[in-house]
Amino acid sequence: MAKIRVQVNGRETEGEVPDRMLLIHFLRDELRLTGAHVGCDTSQCGACTVHLDGQAVKSCAVLAVQADGRSITTIEGLSAGGEALHPMQQSFHDNHGLQCGFCTPGMVMTGIDIARRHGRPDEATVRRELEGNLCRCTGYQNIVKAILDGAERMEAGA
Missing domain, CATH: 1.10.150.120 ([2Fe-2S]-binding domain)
Structure with missing residues (x-):
């Protein structure tokens, strides 16, 4: 298990994750951010795409521990205060x-x-x-x- 600290959609969060947990599973299962989808688990489809430090990545190809200390934006974090769409x-x-x-x-x-x-x-x-x-x-x-x-x-x- 590894302890990670990340900024997700502008909020600091911490979690303890298995060393081999994928970022998509951390986002969906631990943080309940279900906008990014698991489509293939092989980084072929892009349904799990999020921004990691401002760059699009397939979160099924990134370990949660690799996101430690970094900023993640999911589809849920795009709208300004949840009012207007990006x-x-x-x-x-x-x-x-x-x-x-x-x-x-x-x-x-x-x-x-x-x-x-x-x-x-x-x-x-x-x-x-x-x-x-x-x-x-x-x-x-x-x-x-x-x-x-x-x-x-x-x-x-x-």
């Missing part, structure tokens, strides 16, 4: 970038990371960057559209 979340809503919703938290978190790194990316960049995220319900067109729109909204400060 611009990327609003863009997914407005552009119908979801169907069943299972992959949506990971797509939104990845979309934010794409926008932070590329500003206003073009469609080819978004499609290339989404290669590590799977959606079984859509043809990705509305997801790509939502990320392009979300990136524009983020840059505009919406």
Whole structure:
């Protein structure tokens, strides 16, 4: 067992975790933050994507102990005080970038990371960057559209 201290969605938290516990299980099982989903356990689908020190990571490929002393943002931590949606979340809503919703938290978190790194990316960049995220319900067109729109909204400060 290892003791860890992390900042999750702006709040300091401590926990004692088994050395081999994955970050996704710490978030879901210990902290009850169930927005990130376990889709494959092999880092193939991206449903478990969170931000670790501002960078998108697949939390099924990170040990909880590796997050010690670091900052984690989950889908639950995006909205300002829980009132307004983050611009990327609003863009997914407005552009119908979801169907069943299972992959949506990971797509939104990845979309934010794409926008932070590329500003206003073009469609080819978004499609290339989404290669590590799977959606079984859509043809990705509305997801790509939502990320392009979300990136524009983020840059505009919406």
